[in-house]
Amino acid sequence: MSDHYYSQKPGVKHNRQVHQDELCGFTLKFVTDAGVFSKSGVDYGSRALLNALELAPSANVLDVGCGYGPIGLTAARLAPQGRVTMIDINERAVELSKENAALNGISNVEVLQSDLYESVGGRSFDVILTNPPIRAGKATVHRIFEEGYELLVPGGTMWVVIQKKQGAPSAEAKLQSLFEEVEEVSKDKGYRIYMAKK
Template sequence: MNDHYYSNKPQSASDRQAFETVLRGFNFRLTSDAGVFSRDGVDYGSRVLIEHMEIPHEARILDIGCGYGPIGLTAARLAPQGHVTLIDINERAVELSKHNAAANAIHNVSFAQSDLYAAVAGEVYDVILSNPPIRAGKVVVHSLFAESWKHLMPGGTIWVVIQKKQGAPSAKAKLEEIYGEDAVVEVGKDKGYRIYRCTKNGE
């Protein structure tokens, strides 16, 4: 069965499970399921991104490839006067992120099932957050990077986490091609994971 976390409609039988975790000092009760990314708990890469990401209190934020929502929902807590849009190609992931927002009384959020940026065409953000779907392949990941430019306000940032052994060097090169070498900064690394912040300069 060809069923991946980047499938738009997972075929695996639902098997929801709930767990509690702390992210950036906030307590969360999250529910995950079969057929979504990191169903057994918040993955280490997402945790590293969450620890490093800088979120202005009034920011307009996009979490692309949101899974069941840990990155975007943490961002919503960090931006109480802002708004976070959580999108994923996986309809089960989107439903879980909605469920988790409600369960944690997080209201400054909206959701959409989306193939890359299709559901937010024409929208721009102060911050884009992504733990990109590496298993979907380099073409998809590099498209996610390339299209991010037009979805950022001038001076906006995209924050990306990626493992060195899963293509961090080529990802950094692609981001530098899009944003310029001086605009791409490695702001953190932990256990092989790299966090890149890219700033949209110029225009």
């Protein structure tokens, strides 16, 4: 269990790599490492989420389970007058996200180590983005939805990417039980992108 990407301190040996990627028209560089999600490059689900995403330029955004930062850092570029808070339980992922923000000259971000939302309790956000840690189990994914709902401003939105075969129908049902409005924004190779509005 010690080397899951959702563990607090990955036990696996470091294997740092640098990848360059084009996301939403921005060229970004990412340092990745063993023990974090999708270490060999930006995963398809995160790309699908970013391709569907609509953000106001001044949005106050929370990226839940940020990994080494592709979603949050791209969001920071999409919302240059806004602010993006990036959280992850994995301390290695948190350090990489900080490093990648600096590497790409992105300053409108804050990266915090957080077990789910513990580091951002009491704050509120316009938008929550998540490519949830499916392997952490349905209970964890549902907590991301439930507790995230509480942190959104009225009219705020949560954007979720999830594979159909990894529980998209139950995720959609859970979102519908919490949010006033849930829309399947796009389907992409088995991935579903949901936008849930408070």
